[in-house]
Amino acid sequence: MQLNLHGFVLLPETLKLNAVDKFKAESNFPIMITAQNLVKRYGNITAVNDISFELHKGETFGLLGPNGAGKTTTINMMVGVLKPDSGAITLNGSADPTQPEVRRQLGNAPQSLALYEELTAEENLKFFGKMYDLAGKKLSERVQWALEFAGLIDRRKSRVSAYSGGMKRRLNLACALVHDPPVLLLDEPTVGVDPQSRNAIFDSIEKLIQEGRTIVYTTHYMEEAQRLCDRVAIMDHGKILALDTVDKLIESHGGLSVIEGVLSAPPKESANLPGVIKGTYFRQETNRPLEAVAKLAASGCEFVTLNIHKADLEMVFLNLTGRSLRD
Numbered sequence: 430m431q432l433n434l435h436g437f438v439l440l441p442e443t444l445k446l447n448a449v450d451k452f453k454a455e456s457n458f459p460i461m462i463t464a465q466n467l468v469k470r471y472g473n474i475t476a477v478n479d480i481s482f483e484l485h486k487g488e489t490f491g492l493l494g495p496n497g498a499g500k501t502t503t504i505n506m507m508v509g510v511l512k513p514d515s516g517a518i519t520l521n522g523s524a525d526p527t528q529p530e531v532r533r534q535l536g537n538a539p540q541s542l543a544l545y546e547e548l549t550a551e552e553n554l555k556f557f558g559k560m561y562d563l564a565g566k567k568l569s570e571r572v573q574w575a576l577e578f579a580g581l582i583d584r585r586k587s588r589v590s591a592y593s594g595g596m597k598r599r600l601n602l603a604c605a606l607v608h609d610p611p612v613l614l615l616d617e618p619t620v621g622v623d624p625q626s627r628n629a630i631f632d633s634i635e636k637l638i639q640e641g642r643t644i645v646y647t648t649h650y651m652e653e654a655q656r657l658c659d660r661v662a663i664m665d666h667g668k669i670l671a672l673d674t675v676d677k678l679i680e681s682h683g684g685l686s687v688i689e690g691v692l693s694a695p696p697k698e699s700a701n702l703p704g705v706i707k708g709t710y711f712r713q714e715t716n717r718p719l720e721a722v723a724k725l726a727a728s729g730c731e732f733v734t735l736n737i738h739k740a741d742l743e744m745v746f747l748n749l750t751g752r753s754l755r756d
Contacts (some may be wrong), residue, residue: 458485458487459486460486461486461488461611462507462520462643462645463517463518464516465516467503467513467516468514477503478499478668479668480499481516486643489659490658490660490661491646491658491662492662493662494663494665498665499668520534521534521611533608536612536614540647542598544589544597549586549587554572554576557604558607561607563607571607575606578636579599579602579603595629598618598619601618602615606637612642612643613637613642614645619650652743658675660673661675661678661742665750671749684740685716686718687713688713689735689736692709693732694731695709696729702725711732713725722737
C-alpha cells in the first residue's frame with residue numbers, strides 16, 4: 430500500500446479576532462513562523478523567488494495567488510516536504526521543519542486528499558495519530574474529538590470510499606488536527622465541496638481561530654480569505670506582491686467603488702452631475718460611495734435601480750495579478 434503524504438507524517442516520529450484590534454497590539458502576539466528569503470527552483474523555473482514573511486501566534490494568514498504563483502511550493506517548504514534552495518523557515522523558534530520535533534507542531538490539510546479510501550474514518554484517524562506517537566487513551570480521546578469535530582461520528586465505521594466529497598474534505602481536516610498541533614496549514618480546504626459542507630468547514634475553521642491556533646490558508650475564493658484572514662499575502666510568479674490586513678489591501682489596491690443605476694428620467698442638468706450619464710443610465714466611481722449617493726439624492730436624482738459595487742479583495746487580487754486567464 431502506497432503511503433499518503435498528510436504533510437510530513439511519513440516520519441515515525443465576530444468569531445475571528447478583529448484584524449485591526451490584533452495588530453494594534455502586535456507586540457503582544459509572539460512570532461510563530463518566520464520565512465526568510467525563500468527561494469525554490471525547478472530547473473530554469475523559479476517557483477518561489479526570495480519571499481519573506483512572519484506569522485504571529487493566533488493569526489490566520491491568507492496566501493493567495495493564481496495557478497502557478499508558488500503557493501503550494503511555499504506550503505511544502507513550510508512543512509519540510511521540500512527543501513528551499515536558499516532561505517530558511519523557523520517555527521516557534523526552531524529551525525528546519527524536516528525535524529520530527531518541529532513537524533509535530535504542524536498540521537497539514539493538503540489540497541490533494543491524503544486519505545486511505547479502503548479504511549474507515551476511524552482507522553484513518555488512528556493511523557495518522559500513531560504517526561505522531563499517540564497511543565492508548567490519548568489516541569482514543571483524540572480520535573473521538575476529531576470525529577466529533579468533522580461531524581462523522583455516525584459514519585466512523587464507513588469506508589472513506591463511500592464518503593461524499595464534503596465528508597472527505599472534513600475528514601482530511603480532522604486528520605491534520607488529530608495530534609492537536611498549534612499551527613495548521615490549509616491548502617484549498619473547501620475546493621469541490623457542496624455549499625452545506627463548505628459552510629460546515631467554515632464553522633470548524635472559525636472554532637479553531639477562536640482557540641487561538643495559527644493558520645495558513647490558501648484559497649482561490651476571495652470571500653473565504655476576506656471572511657477568515659487577519660492578513661493576506663498575494664503572490665504571483667513566485668513573489669509576494671502585497672501583504673497587509675484585508676482592509677488595508679482594499680484601501681491601497683482595491684480601486685474606487687462604483688455607483689451604477691438607472692434614473693427614472695434623464696436629468697435636466699446632467700453636466701452638473703459627476704460620473705457618466707447615457708440617457709437614464711448612470712455610473713460614477715468614488716472612494717466615498719454613500720456620500721456620493723446622498724449628494725445625488727439631494728440634487729433631485731431619482732433612481733429606478735441603484736447598485737453600489739464596493740472595492741473588495743477580489744478587485745485587489747485582479748488589480749495586482751491581472752485579468753488574463755491562467756491555465
